[in-house]
Amino acid sequence: MHYACDHIHLRSRDAMRAATFYVETFGAREVKRVGGDPVQRVVLDLGGLTVFIEQAPAETAPAGPTPCLGLEHVGLRVDDLDAAMADLEARGVPIRTGITERGPGLRIAFVEGPDGALIEVLERKTA
Incomplete structure (x- = not known):
């Protein structure tokens, strides 16, 4: 069995702002946007790695940086x-x-x- 990295998935309080950060700061390229207004997900290519940035629902987004299990x-x-x-x-x-x-x-x-x-x-x- 061979496993290969397919993507990383981030959740954000503001998916568009987060995507802009990765584009402007690290040279990521926006591949597509999913959903209307507001955008539900932005897909980026970050040096060959696919990055999904999902818009977190306002009621579930934590108020501050919170450590999480996983990534x-x-x-x-x-x-x-x-x-x-x-x-x-x-x-x-x-x-x-x-x-x-x-x-x-x-x-x-x-x-x-x-x-x-x-x-x-x-x-x-x-x-």
């Missing part, structure tokens, strides 16, 4: 972590943790996306 964070790989973090900071993206060395050839940092989503930005260097 803990999204990891996005870059060639130059220093440049990426400088760019994200200049854009006003909230930085959760600065750059940390996690072992030979691995450096990571975390930023915050819409609805408190945790996004890891990482650089892997091969020896």
Whole structure:
């Protein structure tokens, strides 16, 4: 049996605002919108990964960032972590943790996306 990643599914208080963040910040491409006004789901292509961003019903959306079981964070790989973090900071993206060395050839940092989503930005260097 072989498993392959098909998509990640995020739920947001404002799906359009969240989609705009991923497009403007990480270069995602909007593939389609589902539903009318308001949009029920936005589908993005984020570096080859399909991302569904679903509009959460107002009565079920939590009031603040709430940890959940399941998806803990999204990891996005870059060639130059220093440049990426400088760019994200200049854009006003909230930085959760600065750059940390996690072992030979691995450096990571975390930023915050819409609805408190945790996004890891990482650089892997091969020896």
